[in-house]
Amino acid sequence: QKEVEQNSGPLSVPEGAIASLNCTYSDRGSQSFFWYRQYSGKSPELIMFIYSNGDKEDGRFTAQLNKASQYVSLLIRDSQPSDSATYLCAVNMDTGGFKTIFGAGTRLFVKA
């Protein structure tokens, strides 16, 4: 089992729709979870982080965490063509060695 799993997509949504991105992780002791956005040829940039169970909202983005199910998701409301990118889920593993592991990433296309 991979440590962090995502559906690689591509996920295609029309402009203005909600995009839903999902991620599962294997280390039950993990405490912190991140969503990064990466445009082609660029480095990852942080979109959201979440540490506690439940929802966390920031503008058009909502991160959801369920530690019992080892599941974290990202919702993008009112999707824009500029949101088209690869979204990477990252988990700080509870190893004491500062190990941050990325999922395979989900490619999102927002159609105008």
Place this chain on the structure above:
Amino acid sequence: DTEVTQTPKHLVMGMTNKKSLKCEQHMGHRAMYWYKQKAKKPPELMFVYSYEKLSINESVPSRFSPECPNSSLLNLHLHALQPEDSALYLCASRPADRDTEAFFGQGTRLTVV
């Protein structure tokens, strides 16, 4: 200063060359990382330094040799690379606390010919 700076931005090297990638941050972060990223793949963890000591080596071939001379600098020494080592090499840093995000540099695009 909230940046992680990587040099060079692009590097082309032959299989017999020796080169180094450099990474610098002045945010006081005590955990620094090297990731390798191939096209359409996620960043793959190579090395982690915490408090200037190598804490994680993800079974990386010895032709890649990391070095952390001080708390602000991280190097990756390259020797006898193969064409399949061509990739984007990303440096990242974060505070030495597990509940924090990593800040990434812009990467070095490496081509091995």
